[in-house]
Amino acid sequence: MNVVWYNQSRGNWDSGLLRAIFDKHPDLFIQHNFKGWAHFDRAIVIVVGKPEVAPLRECLDTLKSGIVILTSDEDAYFDYKAAIPPHLEIWSQYWTQDRPEIKERLLIGPSSRLFYGEGGVEYKNNSGFLRREFLWSFVGQVQNPSRQECIKTLLTLEGGLLQVVQMFGGNGENGMDYQAYLDIMCRSKYVICPSGSMSVDSFRLYEAIECGAIPITDMHCPREKDGFNWWRQVVPDADIMMVSSWSDLNQDWFKEPFYEERLKKNSWWNKYKEQLESKLVHAAYEN
Numbered sequence: 001m002n003v004v005w006y007n008q009s010r011g012n013w014d015s016g017l018l019r020a021i022f023d024k025h026p027d028l029f030i031q032h033n034f035k036g037w038a039h040f041d042r043a044i045v046i047v048v049g050k051p052e053v054a055p056l057r058e059c060l061d062t063l064k065s066g067i068v069i070l071t072s073d074e075d076a077y078f079d080y081k082a083a084i085p086p087h088l089e090i091w092s093q094y095w096t097q098d099r100p101e102i103k104e105r106l107l108i109g110p111s112s113r114l115f116y117g118e119g120g121v122e123y124k125n126n127s128g129f130l131r132r133e134f135l136w137s138f139v140g141q142v143q144n145p146s147r148q149e150c151i152k153t154l155l156t157l158e159g160g161l162l163q164v165v166q167m168f169g170g171n172g173e174n175g176m177d178y179q180a181y182l183d184i185m186c187r188s189k190y191v192i193c194p195s196g197s198m199s200v201d202s203f204r205l206y207e208a209i210e211c212g213a214i215p216i217t218d219m220h221c222p223r224e225k226d227g228f229n230w231w232r233q234v235v236p237d238a239d240i241m242m243v244s245s246w247s248d249l250n251q252d253w254f255k256e257p258f259y260e261e262r263l264k265k266n267s268w269w270n271k272y273k274e275q276l277e278s279k280l281v282h283a284a285y286e287n
Contacts, residue, residue, distance in 0.1 A: 001028060001029055001042070001043070001283075002032060003044045003045075003046070004038075004044070005032065005033040005048075006046060006056065012071065012112065013113065014071045014108050015071050016109060016111060017109030021277045025281065029284065041064045042064060043063055044284075045068045046071060049073060053083045056084075057085070060085055061085055063088060066089070067088065067089045069106070070090065073094055074199050075198045076094055080092075093106045093108050094199045095230075097224070104279065107272065109273075111207065114207060114210065124182070126183055129186075132186075134161045136154075136161075136188060136254060137192070138150075138160070138163070138192035139181055139184060140164070140204065144195075144222050147195075153249050157249070157250070159254070161184060161188070185207060190213060190214045190259070191213045193218075194218060200220055201234075214266065216241045216249070217231075217242050219242050239268055240268075241253070
């Protein structure tokens with residue numbers, strides 16, 4: 001099965017999980033990562049962000065069958081209906097309620113940096129070597145009212161590490177190297193994973209699980225209605241600790257031996273990865 005990274009997009013942070021699955025099966029998935037387009041009868045096409053609609057549609061019209069996977073469109077503004085012919089399946093990260101025709105609702109998974117490093121630098125998951133000295137931790141931005149409420153609550157809790165940074169990705173004032181960021185997760189029992197402004201899904205949640213910590217997140221992002229549970233719509237079988245309001249979080253959430261009991265619940269993530277791999281392998285044979 002041909003896998004086309006449209007516009008030479010292989011290596012994007014949001015696509016690390018997909019790339020890892022394709023790389024695991026090199027004889028089944030033949031990856032193409034270049035500018036322009038080659039003729040294929042069938043393919044899985046990875047579309048990153050919001051490319052120009054007309055050129056993408058022209059390329060996709062040449063396919064007889066296949067799957068288009070939308071990634072990195074966090075605000076969900078891309079006009080995918082105009083860009084993707086109706087005979088192709090659509091899978092998407094950052095699912096929203098107004099996209100009922102999306103066949104597969106995908107989680108973004110950890111940043112590709114965790115799998116592949118960045119700029120020649122490799123990063124390590126040191127969860128087997130570090131002591132969990134922090135009851136909870138949060139290192140990140142405070143860019144919306146929900147996160148402001150989260151920080152206000154965290155300041156009342158004991159046993160944690162809180163570091164507010166100015167820019168995404170550990171950049172800017174009070175920033176942090178990615179390895180140090182991972183190590184803090186490896187030293188934490190719980191990792192606070194508040195929603196971004198446009199989506200509740202975040203690298204942080206999966207990085208926390210991979211590092212042996214328990215994530216606590218929002219039910220939904222600020223632009224979604226109160227009472228809506230995004231996780232139940234996308235991964236209904238996942239057992240995730242979540243809040244409807246960060247003011248609900250208190251010290252009782254971290255009582256022992258709750259950590260050991262909750263840690264077993266993280267198994268949903270490995271199950272999800274296995275199921276996604278199985279779906280992609282099956283799709284390669286079916287399309």
